[in-house]
Every structure is written in C-alpha cells, then in structure tokens.
Amino acid sequence: xxxxxxxxxxxxxxxxxxxxxxxxxxxxxxxxxxxxxxxxxxxxxxxxxxxxxxxxxxxxxxxxxxxxxxxxxxxxxxxxxxxxxxxxxxxxxxxxxxxxxxxxxxxxxxxxxxxxxxxxxxxxxxxxxxxxxxxxxxxxxxxxxxxxxxxxxxxxxxxxxxxxxxxxxxxxxxxxxxxxxxxxxxxxxxxxxxxxxxxxxxxxxxxxxxxxxxxxxxxxxxxxxxxxxxxxxxxxxxxxxxxxxxxxxxxxxxxxxxxxxxxxxxxxxxxxxxxxxxxxxxxxxxxxxxxxxxxxxxxxxxxxxxxxxxxxxxxxxxxxxxxxxxxxxxxxxxxxxxxxxxxxxxxxxxxxxxxxxxxxxxxxxxxxxxxxxxxxxxxxxxxxxxxxxxxxxxxxxxxxxxxxxxxxxxxxxxxxxxxxxxxxxxxxx
Ligand code: AMP
Numbered sequence: 001x002x003x004x005x006x007x008x009x010x011x012x013x014x015x016x017x018x019x020x021x022x023x024x025x026x027x028x029x030x031x032x033x034x035x036x037x038x039x040x041x042x043x044x045x046x047x048x049x050x051x052x053x054x055x056x057x058x059x060x061x062x063x064x065x066x067x068x069x070x071x072x073x074x075x076x077x078x079x080x081x082x083x084x085x086x087x088x089x090x091x092x093x094x095x096x097x098x099x100x101x102x103x104x105x106x107x108x109x110x111x112x113x114x115x116x117x118x119x120x121x122x123x124x125x126x127x128x129x130x131x132x133x134x135x136x137x138x139x140x141x142x143x144x145x146x147x148x149x150x151x152x153x154x155x156x157x158x159x160x161x162x163x164x165x166x167x168x169x170x171x172x173x174x175x176x177x178x179x180x181x182x183x184x185x186x187x188x189x190x191x192x193x194x195x196x197x198x199x200x201x202x203x204x205x206x207x208x209x210x211x212x213x214x215x216x217x218x219x220x221x222x223x224x225x226x227x228x229x230x231x232x233x234x235x236x237x238x239x240x241x242x243x244x245x246x247x248x249x250x251x252x253x254x255x256x257x258x259x260x261x262x263x264x265x266x267x268x269x270x271x272x273x274x275x276x277x278x279x280x281x282x283x284x285x286x287x288x289x290x291x292x293x294x295x296x297x298x299x300x301x302x303x304x305x306x307x308x309x310x311x312x313x314x315x316x317x318x319x320x321x322x323x324x325x326x327x328x329x330x331x332x333x334x335x336x337x338x339x340x341x342x343x344x345x346x347x348x349x350x351x352x353x354x355x356x357x358x359x360x361x362x363x364x365x366x367x368x369x370x371x372x373x374x375x376x377x378x379x380x381x382x383x384x385x386x387x388x389x390x391x392x393x394x395x396x397x398x399x400x401x402x403x404x405x406x407x408x409x410x411x412x413x414x415x416x417x418x419x420x421x422x423x424x425x426x427x428x429x
Contacts, residue, residue, distance in 0.1 A: 002027040003305075004058055006078065007048045007069025008034045010333075010363035010382035011290040015067055015304075016040050017359065018297040022305040029061055035373060036362025051078050058087045065090065065305075065312050068266075074286050075101035075147060079266075088312035092286050095262035099253070100286040103183050104145045110281060113256035115249050117281040118273075120185035126170040132184040133162040139187040144169050146178030151224070155187065190275040191418065192282065193237050194230070194292045197250050197270075198307050201263045203317035204250045205307055208299055208324050209237020210292040211418065216340065218414045225340045226379055229397075229415030230295040231330045231390065235424035236274055245270065245279055253284070265311050294361050294382040295331040299324050327386050328425055330393040330416050332401040334381040336364065337408025343378035350405035358400045359384045380406065390416055390425025 003019055003026055005012050013036045016028045020040050028041025031054055037043055046053040049072050058066055066082055068074055068091035077094035091097075098105040104122040111117075119136075122145065123129035133140045133156075142165035144152030152175055156162040162184075169179030196207040210232035216222035249270055257264045269285035297304065302323035310317055336343040346368065351360060361384065364377020381404060385396035398413040419425050 001025065001065075002029060002061060002063040003065040003067065004061060004063040005030045005033070005037070005067050005069065006054055006073060008032045008037070008043075009069065009290055009377075010361040010379065011288050011293045012069040013037050013361040013363070014294045014297045014359075014382070014384075015069065015288065017361070018300065018304045019067075019308075022303040026305070029063065031057055034362045035365050035367055036360070048073050049076065051076050051081055054078055055081045055085055058082055059085055062087075064088060065309055067091065067308065069287060071097070071100055071147060071285065071287055088309070088314075090308045090312040091266045092264045093262065096257055096264040097286040098262065099257065099264065099268070099284045101147050102145055103143050103283070104181055106284055107183060109253065109256045109260065113252040115252050115256075115281060116278065118186040118188050120183040122181055122183050124170065124181050126166050129166045129170065129182055129184050130163055133166070134159060136184065136186055138162070141185040141187055142166055142169070143183040143185060144175045144179035145181040145183060146175075148175050148178040151175075152178055188273040188275050188280055188282070190273045191236060193234055193272045193274055193279070194289055195237065195242065195245055195270045195272055196288065196292070196296065197246070197268050198311065198317065198322075199250070199254060199265060199268050200311045200317045201254055201258060201265045203320075204246050204254070205317055205320060205322055206242050206246055206250070207322065208232045208296050209234045209242060210295050212289070212292050213412060213415055216410065218412050219417075223340055225335070227289075227291045228333045228335065228412045229331050230292045231328070231393070231416040231419060232292070232295045232299060233324075233328070234419060235422060241274075241279065245272065249279065249281060290363075291331045291333055291379075291382045294359070294384050295329045298359055298384055298386050299327060299329050301325050325386070326427075327388055328390040328393040329384055329386045330390065330397040331382050331384040332397040332411055332413070332415050333363075333379050334383060334401050334404050334406065335379050335410040336375045336377070336406070337410065339378035339410060343375070344408065345374070345376055347375045347407055349373045349375060349380070352400060352403040355400065357386050358396055360400065360404075375406065380409070388427045390419055394420070
C-alpha cells in the first residue's frame with residue numbers, strides 16, 4: 001500500500017503519522033513533505049501547488065491513495081486531474097472546493113439550502129459596499145471572497161474600519177484578485193467551534209469537535225494568525241450539537257453541492273459560531289484544518305485510512321464508523337520570531353528528546369546545507385500532548401513546546417483556556 005500526501009505542514013505530518021499508525025507497512029510518499037514526514041517515508045521536492053508536477057509524480061508512483069492537504073491545489077483542480085488519470089484521491093473537485101475558494105459561492109449556496117449563517121451581500125463596488133455596511137451597523141465583517149491565506153477577513157468595530165477594509169480590498173487591491181469581490185457580513189456573537197466531517201458526498205462521518213486559537217497572544221489578543229493552537233474535545237460540541245449540525249448544516253450543504261453539479265467528497269470542515277439562535281456557519285473549508293488536525297487525529301482510535309480509502313476509491317462510507325479515545329489533546333504551535341508578518345527563516349532548532357504521549361509535528365522546518373534542522377516558515381511545530389485531563393494535556397503540551405530550542409520562538413501557554421474556565425475537561429472515563 002502506497003499513499004501520496006500532498007503538502008508539507010503540520011497537518012500533513014499528522015496525516016502521515018496516523019495513516020502509518022493505521023497500517024504500519026504503508027509506504028508514505030510526500031510532496032514536498034518536511035523533515036518530520038521524512039522520518040516516516042519519502043519526501044519528493046514537488047511543490048503542493050504544482051498540479052502538473054504532482055500528477056506526473058502520482059503517475060510514476062502509482063499510489064493506491066492520494067490525500068491532498070492544502071486548499072490551493074484543490075482550488076487549482078488537482079483532484080480532478082488525478083481522477084482523470086484514474087488515481088484514487090481524497091479531496092474534492094475544483095468545482096466542489098469553491099465552498100472554500102469562493103466565499104460568495106458558499107454564501108449563495110447556504111442561502112439556497114437554508115443553512116444557518118450570517119446575512120451577507122457581495123459587492124464589487126466600494127460605494128455600494130460602504131452603504132451596505134452602514135445598513136448593518138457596527139460591528140460588521142468585511143471579507144475578501146477569494147482565497148487569502150486566512151487573512152481576508154476583517155472584523156470591524158467602527159464604520160471607519162469598515163471603510164478602510166473595503167477600500168483596501170476593492171480600491172487599493174491590497175488583497176489581489178481574492179479581494180476584487182467582497183462580502184459585507186452581519187457580525188455573529190458566540191464561541192467558535194471547528195467541526196470536520198469525512199464524506200463521500202452523501203454519508204457524513206463527523207469527527208470530534210475542536211476549538212482553535214487564531215490570535216497570536218495569550219487571552220486571544222493580538223494579530224490573527226493561521227492558528228497558534230487547538231484542543232479537542234470541546235464540551236460545547238456535544239453529541240446532540242454535532243447531530244444537529246449534521247442534519248441542518250452538513251447534509252443540506254452536500255445536497256446543494258450535488259444539485260449545483262459539484263458533488264463534494266473528502267473532508268468538509270465547518271467553522272461554526274455557537275450563537276444564541278444555535279450553531280451558524282462562519283465558513284466552510286474543503287480540507288483538514290491546521291492546527292485542529294494535529295489535535296484531533298491523536299484521539300482517533302479507529303482507522304483513518306479505511307474511511308479515507310473508501311471515499312477515494314468510490315466504495316462509499318456506508319457501514320464505516322469512527323471511534324474516539326476518551327482522553328484530551330492540546331496542540332501548542334511553536335512559531336518563528338517575526339511571525340505572522342515576517343517569520344525568520346533559517347534559524348537553527350534543537351529538539352528535546354521524544355516522549356511517549358507528546359507528538360512533535362513538523363510544520364515550517366527544513367534541513368540546511370549541512371543537514372541541520374532550521375526554520376522555513378512561520379509556524380514551525382505543532383506540539384500535541386494527549387492526557388486523561390485537559391489540565392494535564394495543557395501542561396504537557398506547553399512544557400514540551402517550551403523545551404524546543406529556537407531563538408525568538410513564540411508560543412501560547414494558554415491553549416484551551418476557555419474550556420478550562422468552563423470547568424470542563426475532567427477525565428472522561
Ligand atoms: P473565516 O476566515 O471566515 O473563518 O474568518 C476568520 C475569523 O473571523 C473567524 O474565525 C471569526 O473569528 C471571524 N469571523 C468571520 N465571520 C464572522 C462573523 N460573521 N461574525 C463574527 N466573527 C466572524
């Protein structure tokens with residue numbers, strides 16, 4: 001069994017680790033991978049965004065499974081190209097990935113399907129967008145419709161901020177093509193929850209709910225990042241809430257995608273806002289989230305490989321189930337100095353000795369010309385501790401993340417603080 005993993009971050013390291021745990025004899029090939037994944041398999045220097053290069057690699061390697069990690073190759077049609085070459089792939093078509101790559105498409109689809117979400121209107125004209133923002137009143141959310149690497153959403157406390165965000169996107173082109181169309185969106189109040197589901201387009205296998213921490217600084221302050229940590233499970237994500245989300249959010253969305261000639265298979269990720277009126281969708285992603293994946297997968301006791309293969313091969317998910325550990329997982333991201341604006345690349349790293357219940361997933365790491373481990377991106381590691389209580393998982397995750405030697409490293413020691421304040425997170429046995 002050979003599996004090709006497309007991507008080279010912490011998410012892909014966690015996917016590779018879990019697939020190999022499920023089937024120790026599996027041969028992992030990663031493009032481009034990273035030094036952490038290289039310890040589990042073979043890394044090939046083909047960029048995840050190089051659709052033709054990945055198709056060539058897959059045609060040569062003939063994997064039984066390709067798992068696409070990041071959103072950009074999905075939006076560029078990598079899954080379609082692989083399917084045309086008759087290579088089994090876990091990941092949606094370009095048309096279905098629009099649920100993530102076009103916020104305007106996602107909004108229209110949700111409106112038609114009656115999926116609960118914030119009211120929003122799309123604009124290409126700045127003056128009209130500003131009028132709409134005034135009608136909604138502050139706070140209001142301005143979003144670039146296209147893929148903007150997690151930076152295209154601005155929550156505006158005042159009309160002056162909303163005007164500036166609209167001008168940046170529509171008038172000054174600061175977000176490139178992603179910002180040529182904007183959504184002016186109603187602000188939703190509540191706690192956020194990340195809910196992943198493996199799906200063949202009709203059957204939905206929801207995963208354990210997680211919560212991530214997007215802000216750079218402790219207490220959820222400072223600039224937005226790709227994510228500074230995550231934890232799972234979240235007590236707010238009860239079985240009843242998840243079942244409700246499957247019925248009112250996932251299934252109608254999948255039906256609507258099918259009706260739009262864009263059937264979705266792969267991993268559908270709903271970012272939910274738990275409002276006073278119930279869960280509402282903040283956004284959909286068409287792939288595993290990062291760093292939630294690094295928190296969730298170590299708690300998955302049943303196989304990930306089996307359902308993923310069932311989706312990729314087209315045999316379907318009927319009869320498949322996921323089984324979870326009763327423990328808690330906390331993931332602390334170790335970021336490079338200067339992250340998120342200008343992360344320092346090439347800084348040397350020294351890792352502490354490995355420990356049993358703590359996974360150090362590599363994200364932005366590389367080997368320099370002398371073979372030494374150095375930083376190559378903003379988020380450098382995702383350190384996941386698994387323990388019987390949330391408190392113990394938090395302590396262990398922060399301790400091991402703190403023991404990584406990296407000059408100017410940034411990390412939050414408060415991952416999971418909301419759950420701790422709720423008094424949840426005791427042993428679930
Ligand atoms: P997104 O990229 O759409 O997930 O948005 C990034 C972040 O912006 C979300 O995780 C929320 O914290 C915030 N956000 C987006 N849309 C809204 C909204 N309508 N109301 C409140 N916060 C929002």
